[in-house]
Amino acid sequence: MLYFRACPRCKIGTVELSSDTHGWYLSCLNCGFQKAGDMLRAFAARRAAANTARAAAVGRAEDVRPHRAAVNS
Numbered sequence: 612m613l614y615f616r617a618c619p620r621c622k623i624g625t626v627e628l629s630s631d632t633h634g635w636y637l638s639c640l641n642c643g644f645q646k647a648g649d650m651l652r653a654f655a656a657r658r659a660a661a662n663t664a665r666a667a668a669v670g671r672a673e674d675v676r677p678h679r680a681a682v683n684s
């Protein structure tokens with residue numbers, strides 16, 4: 612999974628989130644920043660939420676129901 616402009620170090624880099632036999636890791640294609648560990652699942656969830664919110668804001672997400680999600684949480 613790629614996250615655009617999501618690098619914690621250089622702020623503008625595209626970050627790749629991936630997993631292998633050692634677990635999850637994050638790698639910036641721009642500056643080479645790397646991070647590994649299970650906490651990256653939280654990072655992925657945060658980024659996914661941000662991307663969903665952004666998509667909803669521009670009206671491209673068809674199955675996003677932010678109001679229902681808010682009620683159920």
Ligand SMILES: [Zn+2]
Nearest residue numbers: 618621624639
């Ligand atoms: Zn970077």
